[in-house]
Amino acid sequence: MNDPVAPAETLRTALAALLGGLPPRQAAGAVERLIGTYRGATPTDAPILRDRADVVAYAAYRMPATFEAVRSALDAFADAVPDWAPEGHTDVGGGTGAATWAVTATWPGDRPVTVLDWAEPALALGKELAAANPALGGASWRRARIGPALALDATDLVTVSYVLNELTVADRAALVDAAASAARSVVIVEAGTPDGYARVVEARDRLIGAGFRIAAPCPHSAACPIVPGEDWCHFSARVSRSSLHRQVKGGSLPYEDEKFSYVAATRLPVEPAPARIVRRPQIRKGQVLLDLCGDDERLGRTTVTKRHGDLYKAARNADWGDPWPS
Template sequence: MDIPAQLRAAVEQCLNNTTIEELSQASEGLSKRYRAETRDGRMHIADRTAAGAYLAARLPATYAATHCALSALAQQFEDFAPATLFDAGAGPGTALFAASALFPTLTHAILYEQSTDIIALGRNLCRETVPFPVIWQQGDFSSLVNSSQSQAELVTLAYVLGELAENQQVRLADFLWQITSGAFVIIEPGTPAGWQRLLRIRNNLLLQGAFIAAPCPHSAPCPLAAPDWCHFSVRLARSRLHRQTKQGTIGWEDEKFIYMAFTRQKPENLTSRVIAPPRKTAAGVSLKLCNPDGTMACPAFAKRDKQTWKSVRKATWGSKLQSLIKNFKLQLTV
């Protein structure tokens, strides 16, 4: 996956007056804070150079993960056509850019962000890439949960929960669910800690009547147990600027992420989802599946079963799969 060419050009234009050395140094500092999930009262993006480093080094991966999460929502609800978006912790507008690529019906967006430096860059990016009015609101999350906001058909929260204390995470998610009229999508790093954060939010929102459109094909307790955890991966292309900022030579990187799409409308025809990389052999493939009945299984599909093989041979990590367990005798490898 790659970010849209127009967005890439706008990012490079924003960073014309910043040296690679400055971006690289700031990117390293950002990475350390994100990996350590530092909560010291300081914003991760504390100045304009850090904001620029985010554009160069983190925007592409965040875009790719958010695009995947929103794509899963769109696949489950093919007629979902939101006109309004509210994004909390918007950064430079990354979720908006991904949503705009998938939902051409969007006509209005409100982006809430604390960092004035990233807002300044985000305004520039939106002017170049978004064909409708975007309203920016500046403030912290304590202010947000005490504010009055209009309902939005699509609400997003990407890579934010890890910056907050547990009680703040739940309160923020509750607030955002209350202003959601259609779908509320949360994306987090694909780590055990990110999974645990989403499980807490999942349990809380289910009690409030939310439905899950993806990735879970059920509302039962998660069948996975630590040290295992649910997460996905997307491979994204690295631009020259991206490689230089991260001091890398490889033209791609893999972003591990976890997401959950909550909806007001009950999803229909939920099917099994592949929750790990397929294990292919000469004889066939084994798939780790989360199933609509709330179970997890690892069936093996043989190439000799032509009908079954046709259905599963193109399955990928994160994709939906028609439930075949009841229709075929499978060798379970749980």
């Protein structure tokens, strides 16, 4: 795999350069308006990202978080298919292309890349940013409505990140079906909320029905053991906060945690984790409590103590979302 730091730093530098030409008040105002409407609105004939100022502000605010969430999902997927790398990638609803950067941070080499989105200003900015990433130099940025008429060309990998919430139930189903028909592997990322998790599970069920195997985060392809309405499966990715983040949200911490839900599914032979840590580990004196989803299709808690030797050391270093031996 590539070093993820290089694409992440390159992306942050490119976004900072773009934001430098936008008055701070205008950028903050655009972000405050967009974060209240962009995710959760069904696309219309007038894209929500209306012009370059909107797109620059939103990209600077959201691209780093989307990049980190998608990269985390792709890392888990890559662990489950260690001898494979995509030879082609389509990012549906990709806007300015954060998921394409995450793919380049996960697998080395060049590949055909296509980004589909309804908002022309987002596509234009994505292409401009991609000039800083050699692996995206030949990417195609195409305007397309994400709906039942969407047709996808055959490819190895389709990513869909923070898009399902913008669609009707019927359009979500059509998009997942189109991805399943076109790709060998599909990775879907949504917000780490109960509703975001519900959309991920809905997509997961459709992908399994289409013959896909679940690679991550689940250790199995059976029904999710979480009872709807009682809990939800989500994870966390740490994101460096820009000055724009601090200006809009306040606070002084140099980072924030992006909560996300995801599913990575494939038609390839897969080696999913024996178990997955689904909550932040609780470190107590002489013991670590781990909440796990296991390959026995159950949720459960295990306690690892000093008596477990090296396993205890591993537990103390384990993080939310990591694989764990069954």
